[in-house]
Amino acid sequence: MPLLEITNLGICFGGLHALAGFNFVLDSGELVALIGPNGAGKTTAFNLVAGIYAPDAGRIVLDGRSLAGLDPAAINHAGLARTFQNIRLFQNLTVLDNVIVALNNSAEHGLLTTLLRGPRFHRESRKSHARGMELLATLRLDQYASRLAGGLPYGDQRRLEIARALATSPRILLLDEPAAGMNPREKVELMELIRFIRDRFKVGIWLIEHDMNLVMKISQRITVLDHGEMLAVGSPDEIQANPKVIEAYLGAPA
């Protein structure tokens, strides 16, 4: 049984079927892509899985547990983390704080411990500080640790968002257009980074991406969406040869 299994997922916005009959499986250590033209419903699929919308139909099962209808925080606790298409960092927190705030256990001590500041408080804040720095070092962001997240260069903001998602120790990582707005050199770095994360943290990665070069190089399987419906599923080579996919992207031959 796969780690994440989505069957027949669907949602309507008014009369618009934004997504219908969507099926998907993902195992840990896999790297799978979701592509499609603009408005195909890719981000909608992510938002359904991450709990921003509640699905009208279908099942989302993560490790035997149903996620459909849970709120985003509960879904994150179940082991699923995501990044956003338009970067959503905590702009006025430092880079380090952005990561520490996501280490779920650090917020666990109660109000009284916080106010009295006993030895336990200091022990825990030292521990989370060390873990945050370690994670930043892994993603080569440690030199920015005390800078405000809003002031980072664009590519580093993307990396920080991934670091923050990883800090929640997820089993599934959803990346929504991680290469958007990056230059070719940054894209190559990102590709290596995604592979590195998959191998180092043993997570299943599901990404939305428009850069076909990147998608074809790193993903093991690709799902293609168009107008809210699944067009094709298969390996990069199969997708590249699929006439329906070519039609969706380039239009029907005259």
Added chain:
Amino acid sequence: MELPAPIIACRASAGVWAAVLRSNWLWPLLLLTLLPLGALVENENCVNPYFAHIILLCGINITLAVSLQLINGISGQFSLGHAGFMAIGAYLGGFATLTYSVLPADVSGDPFRSPGGVLWFGLALLVVALLAAGALWLLFILIRSSRRIHPAMPPIFMLLVILWFVIDRAIGYQLEHPAWYLLWTRGWSGLPRLLDFVIHAGMSPAARVSTWLPHSWCKPLCLLTALLIAGTFAGLSGLLVGLPTLRLRGDYLAIATLGFGEIIRVGILNTEPLGAATGLSVSIYPNAADSGAGLSAHYIFPWIFGAAVAATMVIWRLAKSAKGRAIRAVRDDEIAAAAIGIDTTHHKVIAFVIGAFFAGVAGALYAHLDGYLNTNEFAFTRSIELVVIVTIAGLGNIWWTVAVAIGLTWLPEILRDPTLFAIGKNSHKAGLFVQYCKQLGEFRMVIYSVLLIAIMLARANWPPLRAMCQRWLALVRNHPPNGAC
């Protein structure tokens, strides 16, 4: 590994500052620095009562502004209802000591004798308030579940409840003879009567307990209990208001909290036991030594500044902890905060309730300082003044909030009389200049507003000030916690 000397020195000094700010000894030290100020206030030769009053108002404004900073700056919820929480605290605290701190058997009628009575009043109010909340909740659940019968049922039921309330208020008390709906209309007055019953049932045992206490403990214990009651009920009302309204954002939340503040004010204005439009005189103590105007300045000074330091300490520690980090994360991006597993509602409500608690405490202190309460003091403008302090200080910046609260308490007084601090201004040698300065007081509100605009512009655009703030922030921010370096 050898680091260059300047870097080592810089790191060491940053470490010292961060350690001082984080240590457990900073707060007692701060309290010590207040001692000379307290001595000044106590000595009427040094500081006249007018100055002493302003100094005490500074302390109350610090508490209020710092607690609003937690709600508006750190948690990012734009609340305009802080005067409402303050009013709850002021009236409850004032009413408690005024009515229940007098021993029933004491013919002299001296106040501040019966801390047990004050405590019992608080407990009785708590029990009845929880009962009322439970009844309202049940009603709410019933109304909501009627949706299953027909979607139009909940609004119809809501209208019926409002109609019931209106009839009860409008004609219920005009009818003396028993009518079939008398039972019906007595529904609303049941709660006050229950409260009355519970209070009177326990008052004499509570008073007896108080007589066992050493005499010198009674007054501080009375005041402490009153402050805790004020804070608790302000915090509970914060919870009551926060749970539904914190789903709103930005302007909508501001309007909802503004409405709450006005509801509190108008509610008090129509409550006879709280003095209604006449106001509540906390100072009517027939035989008390310090009758006239609340508690004397030198008695209440440590209370007011103790509360200010406690509020600053609690809120500073909360802000610089994992909880505070989560609260600030929710402020910056609620969707992203939820996506990394933070319970956003929980953190917003925590900030709101703690902020309301300290507003209530400040309100109770205000009641005992002035000795007279009028609803006009808790109007919308009061909330605005506090929002101005928080905004000038910078959102989330606690130490600046303290400084600006002090500054903006003095500013109107200085503008009223620009020669406030001038020595010898009353001698007949004082020149024309002093006369002109005094005339300037006529325009004080105009100058006040112009100054506020100028300060805001300078804060945003004056590079040296901004750079200075950022340098200090960078020094303290994110330095490793104790012993981690």
